[in-house]
Amino acid sequence: MNGKVKVAIIGPGNIGTDLMIKVMRNARHLEMGAMVGVDPQSDGLARAARLGVATTAEGIDGLLGLDVFNDIDIVFDATSAGAHKRHNDLLQAHGVQVIDLTPAAIGPYVIPAINLEAENATNMNMVTCGGQATIPVVAAVSRVVKVHYAEIVASIASKSAGPGTRANIDEFTETTRSAIEKLGGATRGKAIIVLNPAEPPLIMRDTVFVLSELADEGEVRDSIEKMVASVQAYVPGYRLKQQIQFDVIEPSKPLNVPGLGPMHGLKTSVFLEVEGAAHYLPSYAGNLDIMTSAALACGDLMASRRMAAGIARGKLESTQ
Template sequence: MSDKVKAAIIGPGNIGSDLMIKVLRNAKYLEMGAMVGVDPSSDGLARAERLGIPVTSDGVEGLLKLDVFDKIDVVFDATSAGAHRHHDEVLRAHGVQIIDLTPAAIGPYVIPAINLESENAPNMNMVTCGGQATIPIVAAVSQVAKVHYAEIVASISSKSAGPGTRSNIDEFTETTRAAIEKLGGADRGKAIIVLNPAEPPLIMRDTVFVLSELADQAEVEASIARMVAKVQSYVPGYRLKQRVQFDVIPANAPFNVPKLGPRHGLKTSVFLEVEGAAHYLPSYAGNLDIMTSAALACGDMMARRRIAAGIARGLQELA
């Protein structure tokens, strides 16, 4: 059994190209098998071809026709929510593990710092860049106290928001909100994305507001610190911008949470920034780097499981 699993990437744009470089440089159990696009003049396809990676500009159908397809076990989709639905339908029929970097949310939400070890579905959804950055903080508060409401604001450089991001703004907000509740543990969530046109471009900055039941502030801060360290293990540029801030919301002056009504307790405010590793993209594009880093962590885990399953089958056959 090979110690590497071949992976294909659909979408040779900024995200796909950065992910390709990460697989080539940092993957433990994955190796590049193919790069897939729909534009023959794509810079990403040309770059992959120069690196000796099989390419096709005929989309997912072209991938099926490549000689290497029979050896590909993992496919990353870095296209759009609409395109992913078709890709998922085609690839599932071939038993391929799919890792979805679009907001399509066909499969379960996966954030490595929260639930990577516990999920093992044919299609794994990487939520959104804002979700990857902020939901771990909500989950950290949830580990200490019940969370009534969580609101996140993801501010990214306009230059790091490509066509895919811009065409999926609605999906971004809905997918991130749902994941705040599903993975973060909030009764109610809200997500906002801001495209910042500032020059020179600013790195990704995120704000997280969490309203929970009253809890020991030191315990909440310690839980957040542990979660930040977990995310930093696969996204080194992820960090707190300043110390966690707390406000006690008294019962006689509660917040009105939409669809929940008045709530009081502990308000926790967390300010983050994400600096990209600059493997392919500029360092200010932390929003893209955190997605590709999380996807690589997910892909490596899926590959490791496939290798382990292959070894187990081999041992059974020898027994």
Template sequence: MNDNSRIPVAIIGSGNIGTDLMIKVLRNARHLRMAAMVGIDPQSDGLARAARMGVATTAEGIDGLLGLPGFAAIGIAFDATSAGAHARHNAALQAHGVQVIDLTPAAIGPYVVPVVNLDAHLDAPNLNMVTCGGQATIPIVRAVSRVAKVGYAEIVASIASKSAGPGTRANIDEFTETTSRAIVEVGGAAHGKAIIVLNPAEPPLMMRDTVYCLVGLDADCAAIDASVRRMVAEVAAYVPGYRLKQHVQFERIDGERRIQVPGLGAVQGLKVTVLLEVEGAAHYLPAYSGNLDIMTSAALATAERMAARRLATA
């Protein structure tokens, strides 16, 4: 580990997300170097691929990582396991001063969406990447909230059932809770709600996301439309398959047409609807797995900025 131009990184979790992230680091990273791939299944494809690509591996989990000869040089670790396991992983890594990027919904550290608030958290010891639905939709909520007051925002993330592995399925409750909170804390909505749909269609469909925002009746539609389109372009800079599916839609809800929102009662306002599609880059996973691709792409973009900052101040 004598390459001082890149920060050595480890990935904990040799499943679909961890393996896709590893390939992205190996192919696309400018400031990062793969130092270790960590799993708990000696037969996992992720560990086998890492070994073939010359990356140090261990099938002994976090304890195995701590025991690797090159562990002391690792500056950043990605956790792509589960919310339940993350607390122990984080505690072990923090004890050694390793900065952690959390791809689970554990939410120990601040919620981070690269295009929205990464600059404010570059030095945080633990950064949480929210969820796949959060990475896809919170930028849109933020795009609307920066030009209009968002009283309520609701997102619906629809992903192919085949792209939802055991980790995703085990964390459904955490997904909805974490995403709902981040819609408010990062997106800027006064109230937020998140829904995830596992679509069993064959052939599998790409990730589709719908964002609903309720703003004041006097909001500027042209300003909202322009803000959303700017944000889509910013996200697409690191997630090339991220795109609008239709023009931004507006609907006036007033008078007797008020809608019932749980917890808020009958409300009125301008309803903004944004329809998105996320196509994966197919580095390791099928193109329909945009839900996984946006997580690994966002995590890579976050780590690259963190590493660039470290290298610039070294």
């Protein structure tokens, strides 16, 4: 036994192909088993075939028919929120661990720096690229003080947004908003995504605005900086763009927060950038890198848990 479990990736687009390369280069407990798509001319399928990975252009049904499927323990779904439900239903019926890179949010939200160790569901949702980048900051503030409102703006290069991303804009904003509240700890959240068409393409930039109760600014700053370091452990290109900014909102000049009304307290502004590792696309595609890096961290932990529990499908015969 080589200490690794086989995985399949559904969706050979930008995210799926980048994730495949990460699995092959950086995974501790994972190895590629199959790449799945629906377009026989897909560059991602062709690249997978050149790398010796089993492929099918017949979607989830093609995956179920592959000889290697009996050895697949984990499937990453990098397609769309609409397609994910059927994929998940079929895979769950075969006892396969599902890691969802779409905004479908069937399973619990997972952001490695916040709650990876605490979650162990059969379907794990990676939120969104903007959520992976910004919600850790909101959670860092929540560890110090009560957060009333958090608003995030994710700006990504238009060239790094494939068809799946563009088709899921509404799901992106809703899923990210929900995760800001559930994982970030904000009473109210808001998410905005900007597809920037600038040439040359700009690196991913994220802005986080947090309105909380008054707190010691030094404690808030320390908490955010520690969280940034935690994210950097699996996304090396993640960093603060400039110093954290604080503003005290006086009761006499409150901010009107939709759904909450006039609010005052401490406003914390955080400016981030995410430089991609350029495994598949150029370094400006940090939005892809943070999603695939988070998924890889999740997959490695799920694989180690499945092997420890003796439920890794492809390893059962070799351990009996």
